[in-house]
Amino acid sequence: MHAEEVDTDASLVRRLLAAQFPQWAALPIERVESAGTDNAIYRLGAGMSVRLPRIAWATGQVAKERRWLPKLALGLPLAIPVPLATGSPAEGYPWHWAVYRWIDGENLLLDDIADPLETATTLAQFIKALQRIDTSGAPLAADLPRLRGAPLAPRDRSTRDAIAKLDGMYDIDAVTTAWEAARRVPEWNREPVWLHGDVLPGNLLFERGRLRAVIDFSGLGAGDPACDLMVAWALFSGESRDAFRAAMGVDDATWARGRGHALFQAAQFIPYYLDTNPVGVERARHSLEAVLADDSA
Numbered sequence: 001m002h003a004e005e006v007d008t009d010a011s012l013v014r015r016l017l018a019a020q021f022p023q024w025a026a027l028p029i030e031r032v033e034s035a036g037t038d039n040a041i042y043r044l045g046a047g048m049s050v051r052l053p054r055i056a057w058a059t060g061q062v063a064k065e066r067r068w069l070p071k072l073a074l075g076l077p078l079a080i081p082v083p084l085a086t087g088s089p090a091e092g093y094p095w096h097w098a099v100y101r102w103i104d105g106e107n108l109l110l111d112d113i114a115d116p117l118e119t120a121t122t123l124a125q126f127i128k129a130l131q132r133i134d135t136s137g138a139p140l141a142a143d144l145p146r147l148r149g150a151p152l153a154p155r156d157r158s159t160r161d162a163i164a165k166l167d168g169m170y171d172i173d174a175v176t177t178a179w180e181a182a183r184r185v186p187e188w189n190r191e192p193v194w195l196h197g198d199v200l201p202g203n204l205l206f207e208r209g210r211l212r213a214v215i216d217f218s219g220l221g222a223g224d225p226a227c228d229l230m231v232a233w234a235l236f237s238g239e240s241r242d243a244f245r246a247a248m249g250v251d252d253a254t255w256a257r258g259r260g261h262a263l264f265q266a267a268q269f270i271p272y273y274l275d276t277n278p279v280g281v282e283r284a285r286h287s288l289e290a291v292l293a294d295d296s297a
Contacts, residue, residue, distance in 0.1 A: 001037055001276040002055045006094065008040045013050050015091045021099065024048070035202050035280035037273065038218055043102060048084065052097040057146065059095045061218040062086060064139065066098065068220060072194070075133045078126045079103055079205075079213035103213045105205025109235075114209030116240035122211050123204070124247030127228050131193040140192060141223025148230075149195045149223025151187045152260050159264050165271035174292055175267065182260025185253050188224035195223060199231045200265075201283055225250075229258025230265055233290040234283065241294075263291045 010029040018025040027045035034041055038058035042050040053059045066083045073080050082101040089095055113119050141149030163175045196203075197219020205213040219227075229248065232241050232255075245255060266288035273281050 001273060004056065005054045006052075008042075008052050008054075008093070010042060012091060012093060013042050013044075013052070016087055016093065016097065017044075017050075019090055020087050021085055024099070035277055035283070036216065037277065037280065039216075044099065047102050049100050049102050050097065051100060052093065053095050056095075058218060062096045062098045064220060065217050068138075069217060072130065072133060072217075076126060076129050076214075078122070078211065081215055081217065103205055103215065105207050105212050107201055107204065108206045108209065109201070110237060110240065112209065113206065113211075116236065117243045119211050120236055120240045120244035121247045123199070123214075123231065124244055126214060127196070127199065127225070127248065130196060130228075131225055133194050135192060135194055135222040138192070138194060138222035139220070141195070141221045142192070144221060147221040147223060148197045148219055148227035148261055148265070149192065149221050149225070151224065152183055152257060152264065153187070155264055156183060159267055162267040162271060166267060169270070170288070170292075175263070175288070178291060179260065179263055179267075182256055182263065185256040185260070188226065188254070188257070192222035193225050195219075195221060195225050195228050197221060197227060199228045200287075201231070201235050202280070204231075204235070224254075224257065226254045226257035227261040229255065230262040230287070232258060233262040233294065234287040237290060259291055259294065262287050266291070 010031060013029050014025060024044060030043045032041040032043055038055065039051045039053055044050050053061065065081065066086055069081055069083055083098055084101060085099040087097045110116055141147035145154060159179055163172050163179065166172055166175060196214065196217060198216060203214060203216045204211060205215060232244050236244050266284040269284040270281055
C-alpha cells in the first residue's frame with residue numbers, strides 16, 4: 001500500500017520468532033487480512049498475534065503501545081490489545097515488532113450490529129473513560145503533527161490538496177465548503193485529554209453483534225478529543241449518531257471539529273489508497289458521504 005513498504009510474510013515471522021522467542025516458533029502462523037495501513041498482522045497459534053510495521057512512519061507505535069496500553073487498560077470498560085513481547089530488528093526486517101494477545105471479534109457495519117443505540121452508548125462510555133485518565137507524560141498531539149488530536153489549521157493545505165484529487169469522484173466544491181466550515185470553528189483551548197486517534201470501524205471488534213474491543217492504538221496521544229468523534233460519520237447514522245452525540249455530551253464546536261476530522265481522514269485516504277486498499281476506501285467513501293449529507297455541525 002506504500003511505495004516504501006517493507007515486505008513481510010509468514011516465513012519471516014517464523015524466523016524472527018525462532019531467533020528471539022523460540023517458545024512460540026512452532027505455533028501456526030497465518031496472515032490476517034486487514035484494511036489496516038500501518039502494520040502487517042499475523043495470527044500466532046490460537047491466542048496471540050504478531051504485528052510488524054509496514055512503513056517507517058509507523059515504527060514508533062510498538063514502543064508507545066508497550067508503554068501505555070497496560071496502564072490505560074485499567075481504566076477502560078472494553079478490551080484493548082495486550083502487548084506480550086517486543087522483538088528487535090533481525091532477519092532483514094529493519095524495525096522493532098511486537099507480539100500481542102489475540103482478541104476474538106469481527107468488524108461490522110451498522111446494519112449488522114445487534115443494537116446500534118447500545119453500541120453508540122457503549123463506545124461513548126469507552127471514549128469518555130479514556131479521556132478521564134491522567135495524561136502525565138503522554139505524547140502530545142500539539143508536538144506530533146501526525147497525531148489527529150492536533151489542530152485542524154495546519155492540515156489545511158494538505159486537506160485542500162487531497163480534496164482536489166477527488167475531482168471526478170465528488171463535488172469538490174461541496175467538500176471544500178464542508179472543510180471550510182470546520183476550519184471556522186474555534187479550536188480546542190482546554191487541557192489535552194487522552195485520545196485513541198483512529199476510532200473507525202476497522203478498529204472496533206464485535207462478538208455476536210455486540211461491541212467487545214477497541215484495537216490499534218497507533219494514533220494514541222493527548223490533545224483535542226474531537227478526532228475520536230470521527231466514528232459518528234464512519235459508522236453511525238440517524239438515531240445511533242444522535243445517541244452517540246448525546247452520550248458523548250460534547251459542545252457544538254467539538255462536534256463540528258469532529259466532522260472536520262472525519263472529512264480530513266476520508267479525503268486523505270481515498271486518493272492515496274484508491275488502487276491498493278478497496279475495503280478501506282469503501283469505508284472512507286461512506287464516511288465522506290455521511291459528512292456531506294450531515295448539516296448538524
